[in-house]
Amino acid sequence: MKVRNIKLVLYVMVIALSGCKNSGEKLPQAKTIKYVKVETIGEKNTLAQTSFNGKIKEKTLTSLSFRVGGPLTKLNVKQGDFVRAGQVIAEIDQRDYELQLETTKAQFTQLESEYKRYKTLVEQDKIPANTYEKIESGYLMAKTSYENAQNQLKDTKLKAPFSGYIYEKDVENFQTVGAGTTIVSLIDNSKLEAIISVPESQLQMVKENNGGLLTVENAGVCDLPVKLFSVSEKTMQDGLYEVKFSFDNNKGTHIAPGMTAEVAIVKESKSDKISIPNSAIFHQGKNTFVWIYSPSTQKITKRSVAVSLDGKKGNMAVLSGLKAGEKIVTAGVHYLVEGQEVKPIKKQSGTNVGGLL
Numbered sequence: 001m002k003v004r005n006i007k008l009v010l011y012v013m014v015i016a017l018s019g020c021k022n023s024g025e026k027l028p029q030a031k032t033i034k035y036v037k038v039e040t041i042g043e044k045n046t047l048a049q050t051s052f053n054g055k056i057k058e059k060t061l062t063s064l065s066f067r068v069g070g071p072l073t074k075l076n077v078k079q080g081d082f083v084r085a086g087q088v089i090a091e092i093d094q095r096d097y098e099l100q101l102e103t104t105k106a107q108f109t110q111l112e113s114e115y116k117r118y119k120t121l122v123e124q125d126k127i128p129a130n131t132y133e134k135i136e137s138g139y140l141m142a143k144t145s146y147e148n149a150q151n152q153l154k155d156t157k158l159k160a161p162f163s164g165y166i167y168e169k170d171v172e173n174f175q176t177v178g179a180g181t182t183i184v185s186l187i188d189n190s191k192l193e194a195i196i197s198v199p200e201s202q203l204q205m206v207k208e209n210n211g212g213l214l215t216v217e218n219a220g221v222c223d224l225p226v227k228l229f230s231v232s233e234k235t236m237q238d239g240l241y242e243v244k245f246s247f248d249n250n251k252g253t254h255i256a257p258g259m260t261a262e263v264a265i266v267k268e269s270k271s272d273k274i275s276i277p278n279s280a281i282f283h284q285g286k287n288t289f290v291w292i293y294s295p296s297t298q299k300i301t302k303r304s305v306a307v308s309l310d311g312k313k314g315n316m317a318v319l320s321g322l323k324a325g326e327k328i329v330t331a332g333v334h335y336l337v338e339g340q341e342v343k344p345i346k347k348q349s350g351t352n353v354g355g356l357l
Helices: 002-021 095-123 129-154 200-209
Strands: 034-036 038-040 047-065 070-075 088-092 157-159 164-169 182-198 211-216 221-231 241-248 260-268 275-277 282-284 287-294 299-304 306-309 315-320 327-329 342-344
Touching: 088 182, 095 129, 182 200, 182 260, 200 211, 200 221, 200 241, 200 260, 211 241
Parallel strands: 034 342
Antiparallel strands: 038 327, 047 182, 047 260, 070 088, 088 157, 164 182, 182 241, 211 221, 211 260, 221 241, 275 315, 282 287, 287 299, 287 327, 306 315
16 A cells, blocks of 8 residues: 555656646746947048057066064965055064063163263263263163064064055965065056067057057956056067056956957058958958947847958958948957847046046
């Protein structure tokens, strides 16, 4: 009887599970919207633009260490933690330094009293000057020792010299460390650099423009103004010059060291032809196309165009198919499809402090 009941229960469970599996209901799936770089025809049709690929790098990376040694009693930060300027990052056992402070304080207090008494006597010509000088010398040495002990006690706390992120942690808590041993590396992300490699033929153009427009696709940043910071005096092993651009990493940009970047150098051109980046063009068969972006529908449509070389590296002259004011996709065109919904990468303002605009 028990066996029959067990079989009946199992049969009911199988029927119930089969009913769930064969249900015609489909779970709703999240719609994926691709971010693309969009430019408006006519905004830059009188400008020649040359783009260079590069990397984002931190401008300040500092190794922090104690000026004194001893066993760590506090090290509660980990890689990636944000710390503010003046925040205590680590502490060394203060016991020995407190004893040293008490000892030097007692010696200083005693000699200070004698020094003041002998100073009064020498002013009254009651003791020889050389006797006073010996007392004064001992007093100054005691004072220096006392001040040094005070400083060493303060130095048992390692504080952040600026606000930033813990890049690396080189020791563990309760470990005995010596003076000068690196405890952590602190990175300042508030100011960053975009580093590119430039051939000799284009170096003068980069120097004359003294700046560029930064695009970091993975951070959603497009055409952020950056300033020329430095140019290497000699070529690297690949025969190219290293050029650095600096910029303030305002809150909301999400730019981080190590990200792939693109720096565009824009130069005025006398040509009045419509010119578009070569990256906006794709081919299907014998025809040439671009993607037209519609702000009202946030979708793209394919448009046939006729183009020719315009003499500017990375650009094409449009002979027909486009007009001023239309918006085209200028990056990643080979991975899009007709009617796809997309979203333009936000163009970052150079004065958008805090990313509030």
